Amino acid sequence: GPPQAAQLGRHRPHRRGVVAVAAAPPPPPHGDPAALACAISAQASAVLAVMRRGLRHPRAAAADDAAADHPLVASLKALRRLAFAPLAAASPSLPAAALRPFLDAVRSEDAGADATSAALAALHEVMALTAPALPGSALREVVDAVACCRFEAGAEPAAEEDVLMRMLQALLACLRAPAAPALGxxxxxxxxxxxxxxxxxxxxxxxxxxxxxxxxMHELVRLVFARLPLIGAGDADDAAVKPEVC
Structure with a gap:
């Protein structure tokens, strides 16, 4: 009767043969020069956005904004231009050059805790994107900068803890990088x-x-002990390179 028809009307036929196919993951940015340039520029822009809110620097009464910018801001803007320069993404010197503006922000006392945390986060992302191409000299710069990390006193406890966690991330990334044996x-x-x-x-x-x-700390100790069989194989070349004194 009608009740049965109503019940049948609520049933829908089972569709067979329709299988959802997941989209293939995008290729890694370091394999595509244009994607790498966009990723580096995005990280620089993210740090700039935070830095402009809290960076302590007097802006001169000049028409040219570039002349009034703090050196940290100017270096990040220069990095964005460098990333999109012709043939820059394919240059072997780009990975190390892309790290330096973030390292300068990590070392600077003018940057607050939020800006320092953003710079460390961007540093970690760029290292992840360019890890296969990072030379040992770039990793040594990262270790020196993180060990000498400075930021404005009086930060909120949560912001200070975030900076400390980002520092640990960067150090762990250095010892996990392919060029880590060149650290010395x-x-x-x-x-x-x-x-x-x-x-x-x-x-x-x-x-x-x-x-x-x-x-x-446990992971660093594990990596150090995993490196014991390699002691003496590549440390001689780095024996004369001393860490930066803070």
């Missing part, structure tokens, strides 16, 4: 000592930082 014993020791200091500082901070710092 002194820079590895600097990375481990910096992480050790953060672990001690974390004892008086949040639980998330405590757990993350201990995890990174």
């Amino acid at each position: 014993d002194q820079h590895v020791l600097t990375a481990v000592n910096t992480c050790f200091r953060v672990v001690h500082q974390a004892a008086a901070k949040g639980e998330l930082l405590q757990r993350f710092s201990r995890h990174v």
Whole structure:
């Protein structure tokens, strides 16, 4: 009767043979020069957005904005231009050059905690994109800059903890990079000592930082012991390269 017809009307035929096919993942940005340039420019723009809100620098009464910009802002703008320069993305010097503006922000005392955290996050992303092409000299610069990380005093506790976590991320990325054997014993020791200091500082901070710092410390120790069979094979060339003194 009508009730049965109503029930049948609510049933829909089962569709067979229709299979959802997941889209293929995009190729890695470091394999496409245009994508790499866009990624580097995006990271520079993200740091610029944070830096312009909190960077302490007097703007001169000049018509030319470039002349009034803080050196950190100017270097990030220059990086965006460099990334889209002809043949720049294919240049072997681009990976190291792309890191320097972020390293300058990490070292600078003019940048607040938010800007320093953004610079460290961008540094980690660019390192991930360019890891196969990063030379040992670039990794040494990263270790030196992170070990000498400075930011404006009086930061909020949450912002300070975020900076410390980003520092640990960058150090761990250095020791995981393909060119990590070129770091040399002194820079590895600097990375481990910096992480050790953060672990001690974390004892008086949040639980998330405590757990993350201990995890990174364990991972650094594991990487160091995994490197023991290679001791003496490539450290001689780096023996004369000393870590930066903060």
